[in-house]
Amino acid sequence: MNSSGSGWTWYVLVLLCLGSMAGHGQSADSLRQRANAIYRQQPAEALRLFGQVQKLARQQGKFDLAANSLVDEATVYYVNDDYRRATTVCRAGLPLTPLADSTRFKLWASLGEMYHQRNRPDSLRWFWQRADSLLLVRPALEREARTYVAAYWGNRGTASVEQGDYRQAERCFQKRLLLLARHTTPARQAIAENQFALFYRQLGQLGRADSLYTASVRHYKTPDLNRGWLLLGLIECRLQRQRTDSVWVFIRETERLVKQAGTDGAELSAYLDQSLGKYWEQQQQLGRARTFFARSVATGQRLGGSSRVGWRGLMALSRMAWLQQDVSGALTFIQQAMQANSLRFRATDPAQNPALTDFLNGPDLFESLCWKAHLLHAAKTMPNSLQLANLTYDRAFALSDLLQASYSAELTKLFVQEKLRPAYREAVAVAYAQYRQRPDKATLAALLHRQEQGSAAVLRETLQALQRDYAGVPGYLLEEVQRAKNRLAAAKTAWAERDVAHSTGAGIVAVNAELVNAELVWNRAYQKLRPYTSAQPGADNLSRLQQQLAPDMAFLQYSLTSDSLLLTVVKKHQIRVMLLPISGAQLNQLAETVRHEAYRNPDPFQYTGHTAARALFRRVLGPVWADLAGVRRLVIVRDGPLHYLPFEVLETGQRPDDYLLRHAAITYAYSMDSYVRSPRQRPDGSPDVLSMAPFAVDQATLTLIQQRGYQSLDRSEAEIGSAAGTRSTAANASKATFLSLFPDHQVLHLATHARASDNDPGDSYIAFFPQDSSHRLYAHELGLLDLRHIRLAVLSACRTGSGSLHGGEGLLSLSRAFASAGCPQVITSLWNAHDGTTARLSQLLYEELASGLPTDVALQRAKLRFIEQQSSGGAFSPPHFWAHLVLMGTNQPVFPVPGPWPTGWLAALGTGLLAIAGYIRYRRRRSR
Template sequence: MMKRILTVTFLLTTLLTAAQQDLFLSGENYFQQGQYIRAFESYQAASVGFQQQQTLDQYALCNLKMAECHLETGALNQCMSQARNTLEYITDVLPQEKVLQLRAQLLLGEAYLKAGRNDLAMETLTSAEQSLPDPTDLSAAECYNDLGVVYWNNKNKETAKSYHERALKIRKARLKGEDPLLADSYLNLGLIYLEDDFLQAVINFNNALKIYQAAYGKNHPSVALCYGNLAFANSAQNNFGEALTYLDLTMNIWDSHYSGDHPNKAFTLSNRGRILEAQGDYHKALLTQQEALQQYIRLYGVKHPEVANTFYLIGSVQLKQENYKEAVESFQKSIYANLQNQEYTSLYDLPELQDYFNADILLSSLQYKAQALEALHFGKTLKPSDIKSALSTYLKCDDLISQIRQKRLTEGDKIRIGSIAADVYDDGIRTALYLSDKTFQKKYFREIAFTFCERSKSAVLLEAINETKAKAFAGIPNHLLTLEDSLKTEISLLEQLLANTKDESRLGSLQNALFETRQSYRTFITSLEKEYPNYFNLKYRQADISVAALQEKLTPTAGVLSYFIGEESIFVFLISKKDFEVFSLPKADNLVQLTKGLRNAIKYHIPSTFQSSSISLYKQLIPDLPDGLQSLTIIPDGLLGTIPFESLLSESKDGGNNTYLLEKYAISYDYAASLLLEKLDAPAGTAMGILLTAPVSFEQNELTMASLPGSEQEVKEIRYLFLSGADAPEILLKDQASEAMLKSSKLSEYKYLHFATHGIVNESKPALSRIFLSPTENEDGSLYSGEIYGLNIGADLVTLSACETGLGKVEKGEGIIGLSRSLMYAGAKNLIVSLWQVSDASTAQLMIEFYKQHLNHSGNMIFADDLRKAKLSLLKSSSYSDPYYWAPFILIGL
């Protein structure tokens, strides 16, 4: 009898299990077809049976699939609730089911993403990443894919790309054929490429489309996503008709799958509104955006990033329609829709910068609100309250930019925000100067304008230098600093190897190693900032520099000219001991051509072009200066950092000879006024001695370059000059001038470092710019910019008597990025670098003369006048009077 009962029970359990599996598989089939409501019903029915049978892992899986159906239908609150409850259930009842736990975390992270809670998504997915059972399986690929989306939402583009590439690589290795998961990766990579590489974006979108159509047919939601992204791509290329066709295809699919409101429908409507706006059909654009807005509000309520973004887009249309008051209202609604717990009572209210959903949307809304207030003032009201509110809003933008920089992870992504910030600062400077002219608070508003100008200067470099100082004062143990140095060194080495490798078989392993090392570095920095809050506060402290503080440190004969190139004007800030003036000069239409023309005319000896471009640039850039000045520190902006101001010619008024700026002033350069003030305020250094380095021959280097026989004579002559002084010279010549020797030297102990060698600037990848030294068995002889960041330099002066070492990639809002920045970060107080290649004979003469002049008053660490006198000696000579020989060497510092 007992045996019969057991048999019947077993048979019944088997039948029940089979029935639940059929229901589950039915749900899977419906889900793949995009029929999410029917899929939910099947999963729900299956879950009941699995619970009754105590097949608890299958029960939990069904609940996760039900939550996934909620996600696809846009029922985000239900999705998050079910995903959280299931995660808690798995953690409590099925702690051994790590794969299910990971799946629940990933689903919850994706729900947070769609709900606009990028912060919670980051927290959840980072936790999932840290507990991955196998970092090379498909679950890991899904985690990397979702983290890529999180980083992309935060505009950490480079990090996002590395995560999506990692996910795609795993999926290619694990999946056979053209699986839809591969298409997910192609789709996300296409979005990352969309801003910078249209062709690559379209290739990725089409790859995804082909896979989705083969797997699901032509009417699946995943296919609609591809059409929507192809619409984006075509719109970016002004192919508006093609873009609208793709959006029609997209909406047809959404309508066939979803009745009523859905986030994807609202998103497609909003994109249609953007295209209509770009076509100039503002009336239809506004109606379409308003329809999208109402759908978003019904779905999410009034607090959501998509609601904020749609209010912003409505305001953009209204601004173009010159409906300024309505535009201000829309931008204000956008601002407060982006804030979780704040409301406004007046259009002039400004938010506390905390608990916002999306920083980039918030920045755009603030910036455009300020522009709309300006337009309202000038176009309608002329009310002082409107223009003053515009300035206050630009100041709030500046505060937010500082917060955004903290969230950018790589140098490239930090630099990218500088380009956006530059537009804010252009508007801010213009508005502040207008108020300076129209009110009795001239100095106050000029100071604000100067602050905006200063904010646009080398923010990434300043943050990096600040970070180094913060570590020194935050009490971080040496072993942690050593660990950080090793991680940074490893990243730099792997980047170099990747850039230079031609071995395809090594490429994959190098990419893996770089991804993992960067991952470790991010984790390390995050923990450091949490465990040492003082370090975090010091690192991101935004020190304001006052004009009065700078004036206090300037000598009566010293002046500073800080430049900002705006859309329509060049703003020049003149600061001397007694004067603070701001000049708004009309920006020449051919400014770029003039700067390039000047450089080329000097480099290729074209006297007529040099004469005209030099005189034109003098008129464009040099305002009337007060009497009594003998030195000028130039803080350039953008392309102005590529020209030597010393070579600018002031036109003679009486028919006599034109005069070089060099003949009037000792000229130096700096990246920012705050760095200049630090140098003026710094105590005298304690380092002694000079290290002279000259490889001379480069036959054994990776790149074979011409030998520099004049460099040997140059360093020997400089060594001779120093023999009689307190700064004992040390010389590394030929094979001794090796990369290995330099890295092993105690560079912080030298007062002067002098490199007479070749250098190459890599404008596309500044970290791969390099100085050439002699190779050894373990070193290739290329001291890369990335490696220089890791050196410990304490020199008062570093001289690169080399080719084009002062150049680099010009980034809007950041300046020139190259070798000189890395040396400044490594601790060099002052630098002499070159803007183009010069013969080693004239270089040797200039350098020898410079050190002669300097050693006449060796206790003075002001180098600008010494370099001026050395240049004047060449200018007066018979062989080297042409600017080609003396103009390229510039001093960054004092």
């Protein structure tokens, strides 16, 4: 049972029982009706009546009725936490035949939930997959057994929350609401509010969760255990928000409800003890807190292995011991906590960890392993503590990879990676400490691996999936997956472009419903594809990187630890790792100051970012500047606030305006793995360039785009004029035109408007000419495109390189969306600079690219030429006007290097010139 501040069992079973009654109410006799009416107050009598119903139904050949009665009987055992007996009774209905589809659905859905409570994930998936398949082929079941299907989606959502699949949980809960939209009651409303409250609490949106918990308590007024569980959720949320002054009134009411319930309230009482322990811990009364936590553990042991209360209590006791500097005691409790969350693990030795699949709840085991590794890192006097901490983190991250393999939504994966960041950062610190203790190839490899784990893990998986051959996958399944992806992309686009102000309520509901259904269909297809995927063998990225680096190149990887910044410098024949002399707070402050000064337009003010740029240079590059002597090209993997920063604006301080740009060309990589794995090949001939400027409009079309909320970009036509090739402006630069032309081009240049969404990266878009409502190309649509043939994409639209920061994933920008579709290198804009200066930079860029230079060097030279063309201290010399364009991905040439003309071409040219000269002489003679 998942009782993280909420009691799930009660409402799941209320819905199950309501569903079983509603599904066949017309065929149920008075015995079944009476049993369903009394099963909570008189369970023994209800079981006797259900037995009579089944006997009569079998005698009369009404097997459908008998199976439904077995589900009812199983519900009685389920309500009383006898999940094993409930499973046995429910399974007895499976051999009965013939059965209506609605009855088979109820059996499968119920058994999935019962195995969920028994922590049997394989059996859970088996039965829920069958229930899901039945809904797919018989969608009418949603109408015929509406309440039961709604309960199924509620249970699926709860299981998804427990496994950390938050996007899937949200969609399941929304699906349940859609099914019950016209059949709601105050109790059902409270259920929905409770479900979403837990969901938002897990996301860390505590204010939203608090309001939903409060509403659920307001809607459910019956003074019973159900209300007690709702109150507990509100108590936990308030404690998490540290609003301890408001919890006592809820605690007192919950205590009364527990006392009133007698032995049935034991589990709620145990969780309430934990809430009281948290309360006294926040009041700094650790002795009283420890008493309540210990009491909850004792209750959990009496309740048995189906409850998480014991695990939670032991985790709290471990934390209490840690606060009192008792590391040994903390390790003892954490070992016991892992035992409580395991089927077979019983080791007391801190050197031992459970097997990867030996858990009752995966996220709980992950939390246990990370806390244990933290304790081992702190156990300075314990032999091999660093090695044990490292091994424990290995197990934790392997478990996380196992859990995340089932997540179909990128947003869930990104959110989980965000939650993993603190663990990654401490794991890097542990690996570095072990490397300092014993600097050799093994510890260096472990350190680099740990840094890489926290860098763009989701993007790395996306790119590997793009390059993976699904050997043995049936053709029909690949078609199903593609159909599901297309449907989901279309649904997301319709949702993003919904017109709330002018659409009817029914229209908005239909759009929302289609998005929910499309995401569920995509998840179903994704799960079917999983057995055909295999883990990619880990390559020696360090060796491959050093082979790829030229002598004048260096690879810099920054990794935040819990209290410092780690820098790894890789050159052709040298590696150096060091902790930089800057704290997290100092890094945030300096990076923000430099970013602000670079982003803002200084005109008519003077640029004032020099001091901060020099200070940040001294902290993040100064300690290794001597090692970078002779280096002319840098590849940088950033972390934390450095993601917002163009390193080109940092200043060495050796002379005025001595920007890093003057010393090195810079490429920003997402991770070492993505940089190393990116295909590299010499350009085969000059590329075909597709350039589009949708908002380079004349006066006749200006009004149209303004009505759509856009402004003209007057210099964008001049910008795209820099590159020879296919050019489209105004109405010719439509989304349809782009989609039809890009497969035949190798370079893309889009000078347009764009938006980077900070809430959902899939909602970010590039705007084309707004001749209709579907003129935006969204990031989720880019995922359907194959851009592996594109050599370079230039996105000079506003803020295409910015977006929300997701830890090691970096900025979820449109440039990242292009990378996810296979585009190896993207020049993108961090802010909206002057369009005239961008046009000039683009012209200079293509001049440099045409000479066959690598893209990073071409961009550097274009910027330097631009600065040189400004008079001393000119209006456009500050970084705001040139530092906004940055290169993401790789840095390979786009054009071939121009060479001497081949002999054959020279001979042909000479022959042609002689022929022309002879013809001219002939014409002159004739004219005489």
